[in-house]
Amino acid sequence: MIIREVKETQMVPRSGEAKSSLDEIRERGRIRIATTWGPTAEMYLDPETGEPAGVVGLVGRVLADDLGVEPEFVDLTWGEQMPALLDGRVDICLKHTNRPDRAFLVDFATGRLERYEGKIVIRHDSSIRQEEDLNYLGRLIAAEIGSHQEAQVRERYPNARLRTCHDAHEAMHLVLHGEADACLADAGVPEFLSLHAELSVLCGPDSQPVITSLDYAHPCIRAGDQRFLNWLNNWMDYHTVQGAFQRCIDRAYQEHQAKFARIMAKHA
Secondary structure: OHHHHHHHHOOOOOOOOOOOHHHHHHHHOEEEEEEOOOOOOOOEEOOOOOOEEHHHHHHHHHHHHHHOOEEEEEEOOHHHHHHHHHOOOOOEEOOOEOOHHHHOOEEEOOOOOOEEEEEEEEEOOOOOOOHHHHOOOOOEEEEEOOOHHHHHHHHHOOOOEEEEEOOHHHHHHHHHOOOOOEEEEOOOHHHHHHHOOOEEEOEOOOOOEOEEEEEEEOOEEEOOOHHHHHHHHHHHHHHHHHOHHHHHHHHHHHHHHHOHHHHHHHOO
């Protein structure tokens, strides 16, 4: 394989050239991938084997295989992932969306992974009937700390109070128990609602869910490592064309659905 040939030749930077993380990863023999194990199909631990699963688990293994190294999944809260990347505790984040403020700090790959649709979760007995009802003093809206939804709450509903949570699962639980008026979330909303009939997503006049955002996950690395970024962009392009990423996403959701009850029981 080409990867093996490159490894055997031990390519090194030219004199005066900064060493790329790509070289460090291959010399180390593992790539450190940020993750937050939870109950969603994005990233969870298989309830039968305890092994990394979901989109991050599957895509992370493809990434490691193509680098000729082992994957090391570093379990962090969502809000810790970007700081861990910036200070060198992890090598890559796979699931962040490429917000302009984040792009000041890290370099995003141009390719896309999973699509996200942001939704507003409320109780059926809520007095909230339209999105404008959220932007009032006294409203409490929950969102996962460090997430796109946290920023959206601040921007879209400046009069409301924000409560940050460890993850989206916790945010939806707050709504379920009446401790928050609503929450913004994307991954895991359909599964959570299927377990809790008291909840629903806020719909518009057309009876369709209000979509607060449309995003895609873009892998990101520390800024300024052009060699690693070039390789990552090539890797993304290759596997997008080959269909590998979509197969990983489809498999992740199929396996998650088959094991859903046991996964949710672990996080109850």
